Amino acid sequence: MTPNTDLNIPLFERAKALIPGGVNSPVRAFKAVGGTPRFVKRAQGAYFWDANDQRFIDYIGSWGPMILGHGHPAVLEAVQSAALEGFSFGAPTEREVELAEEILGLVPSMEMIRLVSSGTEAGMSAIRLARGATGRSKFIKFEGCYHGHADSLLVKAGSGLATFGNATSAGVPPEVVQHTIVLEYNNVAQLEEAFALHGKELACVMIEPIAGNMNLVRASVPFMKRCRELCTEHGALLVLDEVMTGFRVALGSAQSVYAKSIPGFKPDLTVLGKVIGGGMPLAAFGGPRAIMEHLAPLGGVYQAGTLSGNPVATACGLATLREIKKPGFFDALSARTRSLVDGLAAAAAAEGVPFSTDCEGGMFGFFLMPELPQNYAQVLQTDSARFNQLFHGLLDRGVYIAPALYEAGFVSAAHTADDIAATVAAAREVFKTL
Numbered sequence: 001m002t003p004n005t006d007l008n009i010p011l012f013e014r015a016k017a018l019i020p021g022g023v024n025s026p027v028r029a030f031k032a033v034g035g036t037p038r039f040v041k042r043a044q045g046a047y048f049w050d051a052n053d054q055r056f057i058d059y060i061g062s063w064g065p066m067i068l069g070h071g072h073p074a075v076l077e078a079v080q081s082a083a084l085e086g087f088s089f090g091a092p093t094e095r096e097v098e099l100a101e102e103i104l105g106l107v108p109s110m111e112m113i114r115l116v117s118s119g120t121e122a123g124m125s126a127i128r129l130a131r132g133a134t135g136r137s138k139f140i141k142f143e144g145c146y147h148g149h150a151d152s153l154l155v156k157a158g159s160g161l162a163t164f165g166n167a168t169s170a171g172v173p174p175e176v177v178q179h180t181i182v183l184e185y186n187n188v189a190q191l192e193e194a195f196a197l198h199g200k201e202l203a204c205v206m207i208e209p210i211a212g213n214m215n216l217v218r219a220s221v222p223f224m225k226r227c228r229e230l231c232t233e234h235g236a237l238l239v240l241d242e243v244m245t246g247f248r249v250a251l252g253s254a255q256s257v258y259a260k261s262i263p264g265f266k267p268d269l270t271v272l273g274k275v276i277g278g279g280m281p282l283a284a285f286g287g288p289r290a291i292m293e294h295l296a297p298l299g300g301v302y303q304a305g306t307l308s309g310n311p312v313a314t315a316c317g318l319a320t321l322r323e324i325k326k327p328g329f330f331d332a333l334s335a336r337t338r339s340l341v342d343g344l345a346a347a348a349a350a351e352g353v354p355f356s357t358d359c360e361g362g363m364f365g366f367f368l369m370p371e372l373p374q375n376y377a378q379v380l381q382t383d384s385a386r387f388n389q390l391f392h393g394l395l396d397r398g399v400y401i402a403p404a405l406y407e408a409g410f411v412s413a414a415h416t417a418d419d420i421a422a423t424v425a426a427a428r429e430v431f432k433t434l
């Protein structure tokens with residue numbers, strides 16, 4: 001494709017004149033990797049087509065929601081019939097109850113749930129609820145975990161545990177982040193120190209159990225166990241942000257994966273999004289009845305939304321969850337994802353490229369370094385120039401991975417063994433050039 005004939009270029013120019021950076025969410029702009037973003041015309045199964053009608057094997061799947069692939073017939077059917085019945089009412093519907101029943105049936109740590117429209121909203125509301133339920137202000141988050149763009153969450157660590165974090169966005173006043181304590185992921189000693197200093201003032205610890213916003217880095221079992229124990233000892237809530245991992249890494253979500261190694265493990269609050277909407281704007285947060293009853297209209301913690309529990313979105317989410325609940329779904333998805341990362345690792349080894357990789361269910365990550373990193377500082381040591389070369393090499397060969405090295409990848413049920421083989425072959429060609 002020469003620049004003269006690439007139809008993505010004039011579209012990007014038009015977009016940039018009207019929309020800051022030409023995009024409605026920053027990472028779509030290809031700023032990290034350079035080049036022109038692909039404007040998607042349509043998608044089906046494991047593929048999407050751009051403005052040039054070039055086909056790509058899609059490994060972002062809308063950043064996680066499209067676990068069945070695009071245009072799954074049962075989901076399309078559900079969305080079409082829901083749309084005919086009405087788009088939005090601002091009054092309760094039976095489908096909200098059905099979706100609540102479905103989710104609570106699969107994630108038993110939650111007894112009650114509230115539906116919202118985005119992961120940001122869900123995470124922000126979970127923190128307000130944790131603060132309201134405990135009567136405390138401070139909370140802990142970890143460097144490299146993303147919980148949406150609420151003000152109090154856009155923070156990086158200060159110079160020491162006793163100092164406040166620094167806002168990572170302009171427009172966030174220091175006063176707004178003064179209660180956010182930012183710690184290193186997987187650092188048990190630092191976590192213990194923070195609890196020793198602030199334990200009685202902590203409303204919650206918020207964590208991505210398998211972090212997908214610094215590529216893919218898992219919380220180690222001892223670290224997660226310590227998070228749980230310290231929260232319990234100090235009366236703080238453990239909030240698992242499963243917006244990405246929920247119904248993506250296992251049917252019971254990441255908490256079920258940790259419960260295999262930590263007997264009885266459960267979070268106090270769970271934040272969900274992405275897969276539960278199947279590609280529609282839908283997210284949620286939930287937990288035990290005694291905590292959830294602090295929410296308005298029962299309790300004093302205010303939370304609301306015009307489009308919350310939207311009837312078309314709930315139809316999409318319900319149809320998606322009903323498909324992934326079918327016997328064998330996650331076994332097949334996990335095997336397919338495993339075959340991709342094993343294939344990539346073998347191709348990298350054959351070409352002498354340092355490579356490490358991990359996956360869980362339909363989520364994967366890889367690093368152009370020999371050892372898997374354990375925290376954000378280690379992730380930052382990745383050679384971004386090499387990653388960008390890999391990204392563009394794959395893109396030229398019709399394989400679309402996230403346009404930034406800090407993002408996990410996603411395999412859907414629609415990806416075939418042939419798609420995986422084609423991806424691995426493309427990667428091997430690119431590895432040769434690195």
Ligand SMILES: *Cc1c(COP(=O)(O)O)cnc(C)c1O
Nearest residue numbers: 118119120146147148241243244
């Ligand atoms: C995507 C994501 C969010 C934010 O969700 P939005 O719907 O984009 O607001 C929050 N937490 C995690 C872990 C995510 O991956």
